Amino acid sequence: MRRPIRIPTLGGARAVILHRPHPTVQALLRQLTAIGLEVTQSWPELAADALGADYVFFDADMGHDGMFPWPAGEPPMPMIALIGSEAPGRVEWSLRAGSHAQLLKPVGDNGAYSALLIARDAFDAQKALSAEIADLKRRLDGRQTVVRAVTLLAARGKTEEQAYAQLRQMAMAWRISFEDAAARIVASRDDRTGDAQDV
Amino acid sequence: MTKRRIEIGLLYSRSGSYSLISEACRSGALAAIAELNADPDLDLSFVPVERDPGGNADAYGTLCDEILSQTGARHVIGCVTSWSRKEVIPTLERHGATLWYAVPYEGWEASDHVVYTHACPNQHLLPLLDWVMPAHGRRAYLTGSNYIWGWEMNRLARERITQAGGEILGERYLPIGSRDVGRMVDEIRASRPDFVLNSLIGPSSYEFLAAYRDLGRADPDFAPSRRPVLSCNMTECELPALGTAAEGLVAAGPYFRGIDGWPGKGRFGSSHEAAAHVAVHELARLLAHRPGAELLPLSQLLAEAGGGIVDPETHHTVLPALIARVEGGAFRLVHRREAVAGDPYLTRTSQSPATPTLRVVS
Numbered sequence: 001m002r003r004p005i006r007i008p009t010l011g012g013a014r015a016v017i018l019h020r021p022h023p024t025v026q027a028l029l030r031q032l033t034a035i036g037l038e039v040t041q042s043w044p045e046l047a048a049d050a051l052g053a054d055y056v057f058f059d060a061d062m063g064h065d066g067m068f069p070w071p072a073g074e075p076p077m078p079m080i081a082l083i084g085s086e087a088p089g090r091v092e093w094s095l096r097a098g099s100h101a102q103l104l105k106p107v108g109d110n111g112a113y114s115a116l117l118i119a120r121d122a123f124d125a126q127k128a129l130s131a132e133i134a135d136l137k138r139r140l141d142g143r144q145t146v147v148r149a150v151t152l153l154a155a156r157g158k159t160e161e162q163a164y165a166q167l168r169q170m171a172m173a174w175r176i177s178f179e180d181a182a183a184r185i186v187a188s189r190d191d192r193t194g195d196a197q198d199v
Numbered sequence: 200m201t202k203r204r205i206e207i208g209l210l211y212s213r214s215g216s217y218s219l220i221s222e223a224c225r226s227g228a229l230a231a232i233a234e235l236n237a238d239p240d241l242d243l244s245f246v247p248v249e250r251d252p253g254g255n256a257d258a259y260g261t262l263c264d265e266i267l268s269q270t271g272a273r274h275v276i277g278c279v280t281s282w283s284r285k286e287v288i289p290t291l292e293r294h295g296a297t298l299w300y301a302v303p304y305e306g307w308e309a310s311d312h313v314v315y316t317h318a319c320p321n322q323h324l325l326p327l328l329d330w331v332m333p334a335h336g337r338r339a340y341l342t343g344s345n346y347i348w349g350w351e352m353n354r355l356a357r358e359r360i361t362q363a364g365g366e367i368l369g370e371r372y373l374p375i376g377s378r379d380v381g382r383m384v385d386e387i388r389a390s391r392p393d394f395v396l397n398s399l400i401g402p403s404s405y406e407f408l409a410a411y412r413d414l415g416r417a418d419p420d421f422a423p424s425r426r427p428v429l430s431c432n433m434t435e436c437e438l439p440a441l442g443t444a445a446e447g448l449v450a451a452g453p454y455f456r457g458i459d460g461w462p463g464k465g466r467f468g469s470s471h472e473a474a475a476h477v478a479v480h481e482l483a484r485l486l487a488h489r490p491g492a493e494l495l496p497l498s499q500l501l502a503e504a505g506g507g508i509v510d511p512e513t514h515h516t517v518l519p520a521l522i523a524r525v526e527g528g529a530f531r532l533v534h535r536r537e538a539v540a541g542d543p544y545l546t547r548t549s550q551s552p553a554t555p556t557l558r559v560v561s
Contacts, residue, residue, distance in 0.1 A: 007358075011546030027311075030498070034309035034513050036546030109292050109311050113544070 008120045011036040016050045018042050018058040018067060019082055024107045028057060028082075031112035045069075053077055055116060057103070060094040061085050073098045078119035082107065100126070142179030149182035152189050202236075202244040205486065205493045207479075208266035209247045210277025210287070210298075215254015216376045216401030220279050220471055223436035224301050227472035228276045231479035242488055245479070248272050256282045263287040267294040273493055274299065274482055276475060280375075280400070281305060281347045288312060297497040299482065301474035303432050303452070305351035306543040309513045311498055316481070316508075317474040318453050318518050320355055321542040323431040326520035327451040328359050330534045331429060336393030337365025342383055342407065343398035345372040352398040352431065368392045373399060378406040384414055391420070395428045404433075408444040415447075423447020427524075434469035438528060445525045453518035455530035460519040462508070462538065477516075481508055515541025 015032050019025050020043045032039045042050060045067050050056065058067070060081040065072045073096055081094035084105040094102070101119035103111050146167070153163035171181035209228060211221040229247065236244040248270045252258035259278065266272050267290065275291070276299045278284040284300055291298055291312040298313045306319040339360050343349020349372055357367050368390035371383045380403065387395060399407055411428055415421040424447060433450040441448075454461040454470035463480070467473040485504045486492045492500060501511045508516045519538040523530035542548045 009546075010544060030311060031309075035544045036542075109288065113307065 005117065005121055006124070008117065010116065013037045013054040014052065015039045015055040015057065016042055016046060016053045017082075018046055018050075018056060018063075020044070020059070020062070024082065024105050027107045027109070028103070028112060031107070031110070035113055035116070051076065055080065055119065057082055058094075058097070058099075060090050060097075060099070060102070061105075063093065063097065065097070068097065072096065078116075078123035080115045080119050139177075139179050142182060145186050146179060146182040149185040152185060200239060200242050203242060203490060203493075204246055205243050206246045206248050206270045206272040207232075207482070208263070208270070208272040208275035208277065209249045210252065210259065210263055210266065210275050211249075212254040212279065213251045215252075216403075217279050218254065219437050219440060220302065220432075220434075223434070223469050223471035224276075224279065224475040227301070227467060227475035228479050230472075231476045231483075235479065235483045241483065242490075243483065243486055245483070252283070256280065256286055259283040259286045260290050263290045263298075264294075267291075267296050271493075273297065276301065276478055276482075278302070284313070285347075295496045297500075299475075299478035301471060301478050303470075305348050305355075306545070307351065309515070309543050311496075311514075313514060314478065314481075314497070314509050315513075315515045315541060315543070316478045317470065318431075318451075318520070319515060319541045319543050320352070320431075321545060321548055322453065322518050322520050322539060323451040324352060324355060325359065326534075326536045327429055327431060327449070327522060328356060328363075329536075330522050331394050331427070331449070332360070332363055332365060335425075335427060337363060338368055338391075338393045339365060340368050340383075340387050340390060340392035340395045341370040341398070342395060343370075343372050344375050344400045344403055346375065348400070348432075349398040353396065356396050373403045375400065375403070377403050380407040380410050383407060384410045387411070388414060388418075388421070392426060394426060397428050397430045398432075400432070404430075405437075405440050405444065408441055408448065412444045412446070423449075434471055435530065436469040436471055438525070445528075448525045449522060449533065450525075450530065451520055451522050453521065455521055455523045455532070458521055458523065458530070458532050460521055460535065460538075462517065462519075477508065510540060513541060513543055515543055517541070 015037045017025055017028055025041055029039050046069055055078050057080045061084045070076060075098040078100045079098050081099035081102040082105055083102050100122035101115045103115050149167055150160060150163045153166055154160050167181055168178060171178045174181055209225060211225045212218055213221060232245045232247055235241055248266050250262035250266055252262050263275060266275060273296045278287060278298060278300055279302050281304050287298060288310055299316060300313055301316050303318045303323055337360060341353040341356055343353050353370055360367060369386045373379060397404060415423060427447060427449045430448060430450045433448060434452060435456050438445050452470045454473045461473055463477045467476060484507060485500050501509055517538050517540045520536040521532060522534040524533050
């Protein structure tokens with residue numbers, strides 16, 4: 001089931017609009033100021049202080065990869081594309097740039113608040129998923145080590161199940177993950193090259 | 200002084216489920232127009248152009264367009280439900296026109312084409328919850344009509360009550376106009392909440408309050424003094440429809456008859472009347488002695504005139520939060536919170552919820 005949306009704190013949050021001076025910028029600035037954000041405008045590139053911004057609105061029509069001071073597609077904050085030309089190439093580019101939500105131009109009286117909430121939610125979800133995937137990957141990589149550690153422990157007359165339980169107890173005692181405990185056992189055995197010391 | 204004749208729109212439903220509120224707003228606006236037209240020092244007079252959507256939400260956009268297309272009016276005083284207000288905003292935007300909205304609403308809006316002269320949640324719901332939880336407890340039952348006002352009020356109430364360590368015992372909605380309140384009352388009787396937040400409107404609300412009065416008569420445990428019903432939109436204008444069912448109801452609002460605090464001058468029948476009245480007066484202040492200003496968009500009008508009651512960023516106003524209980528057919532002040540600026544996105548003011556307190560268990 002989907003988790004409930006977290007309403008972000010927007011009072012005093014910082015937004016940067018990366019767009020040339022234009023009535024769309026004025027309309028967006030008015031909306032964001034009414035919501036309570038502090039807004040700056042920047043063009044043709046993001047100023048260095050944009051790294052501290054909480055939200056970036058960027059022009060999808062004139063945009064190019066060099067306009068962001070971070071690796072392409074890895075923004076450190078939620079990004080909202082300002083789309084005028086709904087051409088597939090531009091939509092594709094804004095997705096690759098890492099946009100989490102979009103607003104259609106010309107921007108008028110509304111749309112900014114839902115874009116902020118949707119972008120924040122998508123950004124947080126993406127970050128949480130990336131962290132979860134990295135953790136799963138690490139554990140997957142450790143699978144072979146776990147098998148080796150269980151085999152080493154079982155070599156001393158334990159059943160596989162008992163060895164597995166012992167490994168879990170060690171991980172708990174050492175306050176490290178199961179995989180890390182396995183790696184420690186395998187490493188100590190490799191170091192000692194067959195010495196009979198207990199782990 | 201020669202008076203410029205300036206047409207202004209009035210868009211209120213004179214029939215339908217919330218007509219009592221419409222009539223209160225309308226009479227506040229008309230009274231203000233009459234005062235301004237009689238003022239010899241003012242260089243303008245307002246000519247009201249009226250349209251009546253008859254309580255049909257889909258008629259508002261069309262009729263607003265009619266006012267703006269067929270007459271010279273660029274300012275419209277009107278709308279009661281948020282549903283109707285959201286219907287007219289695209290029309291206002293197209294014509295560069297302005298709506299003056301004189302009814303409490305659920306917030307999360309700051310249109311460039313609307314001025315909000317009544318309260319939003321930091322001026323009604325939050326002060327009301329801050330008062331009720333220490334006074335009556337934190338176990339709540341939430342009701343509402345099935346549209347944005349009820350939904351968003353109850354969402355915010357749920358958030359604040361649970362943050363304060365409270366509990367939501369039930370939440371139920373009725374279609375606008377429905378009188379089918381039996382199930383709500385059954386659930387309340389079974390769950391015994393410390394208070395009921397009532398965001399029903401019109402006949403649904405009248406029926407519910409009558410049924411709750413009957414429940415209180417049958418079982419004193421449900422007396423309103425013990426488990427009150429709360430409202431953020433109930434004013435004097437609906438008391439005639441409620442009769443004794445209103446007794447004990449606790450409402451939040453910026454004005455109640457006979458209680459000081461309303462920022463403008465004058466005595467009004469209700470806060471709905473007061474908010475429509477102040478809207479027309481503020482419009483006159485913005486246009487006075489500035490020929491042609493009646494054609495300007497709101498943003499420019501506010502920027503050039505300066506001062507006044509309308510916050511140029513949010514288009515909301517500064518209002519006190521009064522909490523009052525119906526006793527003997529009139530509202531009596533229970534609690535007063537000093538005037539605070541409307542904060543539609545709850546981003547500007549400190550919004551710390553009521554903190555949980557320890558209770559003596561014996």
